[in-house]
Amino acid sequence: MKIACIIHSLDGGGAERVMAGLASRLCDRGHEVVLVTLDNGVKNRHELSSAVRRVPLDLMRVSRSQLDRFFNSRRRVAMIRDSLLDQKPDVVLSFCDRTNIDVLSGLRNHSLPIVISERSDPSQQNLGRWWEYRRKSVYRRADRVVALTRSAADHLRPICSCPIDVIASAVEQPPIESDRAAAESNRRILAVGRLEYEKGFDRLLDAFSTVSQQHSQWSLRIVGDGSLRKQLQSQADALGLDDRVTMPGWIKPIWGELADATLFALPSRYEGFPSALLEAMAMGVPSIAMDCESGPRAIVENESNALLIPNDRGELAQGLLRLIEDCQLRNRIAAGAKSVLERFSWDKMVDSYERVLSEAASSVDSGD
Known part of the structure; x- marks a missing residue:
């Protein structure tokens, strides 16, 4: 054809x-x-x-x-x-x-x-x-x-x-492997996407503010760009997170960022079918996703491959805390996440x- x-x-x-x-x-x-x-x-x-x-x-x-x-x-x-x-x-x-x-x-x-x-x-x-x-x-x-x-x-x-x-x-097979022991020591939460309202990075910043009160050694990295960059940066500054939140813009390829991430977060208000979540799971990164309309629930089967939480700002903070504080849960999710390579x-x-x-x-x- x-x-x-x-x-x-x-x-x-x-x-x-x-x-x-x-x-x-x-x-x-x-x-x-x-x-x-x-x-x-x-x-x-x-x-x-x-x-x-x-x-x-x-x-x-x-x-x-x-x-x-x-x-x-x-x-x-x-x-x-x-x-x-x-x-x-x-x-x-x-x-x-x-x-x-x-x-x-x-x-x-x-x-x-x-x-x-x-x-x-x-x-x-x-x-x-x-x-x-x-x-x-x-x-x-x-x-x-x-x-x-x-x-x-x-x-x-x-x-x-x-x-x-x-x-x-x-989702494609990642071209590199993630050293999970090294990634664990980074204590870094990664999020990826356009800096727009539907992606929910404002509520991720609020949730991370709650998390950082108990786990001040953790950092948040948001990779992407969009019309809300200045607004999100101002929000991070107002929350006192300017030294623990980085927003480097788009980075290509994304695999190195995923390989270094301890956790991956998808805070979207709605999605089509989130490629960033697929790529994080393909890399074996323990991931948490809001159960927003459409995509995430079609990808996450159960807690053996990612943590799917109610579509609520407060639930996101509690879900992040649960992953940070439960090493066995992180390891179990990391082991099962790569099933997406066959399914998708x-x-x-x-x-x-x-x-x-x-x-x-x-x-x-x-x-x-």
């Missing part, structure tokens, strides 16, 4: 990582893959196979008014349409909500089969009135929809008229996408 993939950029977190890996692996399986991105293609945090042809559209514009937004939207949709049609693919694979909406809008009068992949939890995510209206209007035009979890799929069914497949994200392998994920893309292309060819 010739597959045209499209996403906003490769300069970001989980969705971008999965798109880069999926496009590369589909190419390895003999498919012709083109990757269209809405950015200028300059900043990339994820490696892409040289066999995948990259088409950057340089469409990332800031709208300064309602009129700006209208014209930017029309221009963006037109350029996405023209670029995808120029590729003459057998099937289009689009990642992430706003890009999905623009792709479906642009190709509404064309017969290209379109598979869209929702990368977050639509029941929790509010795109704003304009984007939500457009999503409800155009998602029914998709030939197939992919959701990360069953709960996300259930939420999408009322606005979709095609089959919805549940395909979880994948790249081969399984690529098999599923390959099947969905092939079925979507065939259904349009046959007129179904």
Whole structure:
């Protein structure tokens, strides 16, 4: 098949990582893959196979008014349409909500089969009135929809008229091993993600403030960047944690950070399917995750591979204290965490996408 993939950029977190890996692996399986991105293609945090042809559209514009937004939207949709049609693919694979909406809008009068992949939890995510209206209007035009979890799929069914497949994200084998004895001596809690409201780092700082009153030798490291950096730094300073909290920005690759971490924390208010948690577990880092909507509960089976706690700020502090003070629990979780490597392998994920893309292309060819 010739597959045209499209996403906003490769300069970001989980969705971008999965798109880069999926496009590369589909190419390895003999498919012709083109990757269209809405950015200028300059900043990339994820490696892409040289066999995948990259088409950057340089469409990332800031709208300064309602009129700006209208014209930017029309221009963006037109350029996405023209670029995808120029590729003459057998099937289009689009990642992430706003890009999905623009792709479906642009190709509404064309017969290209379109598979869209929702990368977050639509029941929790509010795109704003304009984007939500457009999503409800155009998602029914998709030939197939992919959701990360069953709960996300259930939420999408009322606005979709095609089959919805549940395909979880994948995690790769870590390229390095973690010396757990050395990591234990670091007494470091690691968190990774975009510094945005939904990731819940504000409540992690509050929880760590409680923890540090009893365990002052522990530190917290938050790897990532985003619009709340200054706000989170100010919160850490106000809590008197400035000497024990570091926020170094994005670090690539993340494996060295994970290898050195004593614990990993996922404080999210909601998730799609948290790649950072998967990577921490693949490294064998004892992990704690808030039982927020969608992803974590699909990953954590029981306390043999991670600690899943109620989605509450106070519970996070108590969960961290429990892990810090119970060495046997940490060791048990570390031993069981690596089961994610089998459960969420790249081969399984690529098999599923390959099947969905092939079925979507065939259904349009046959007129179904």
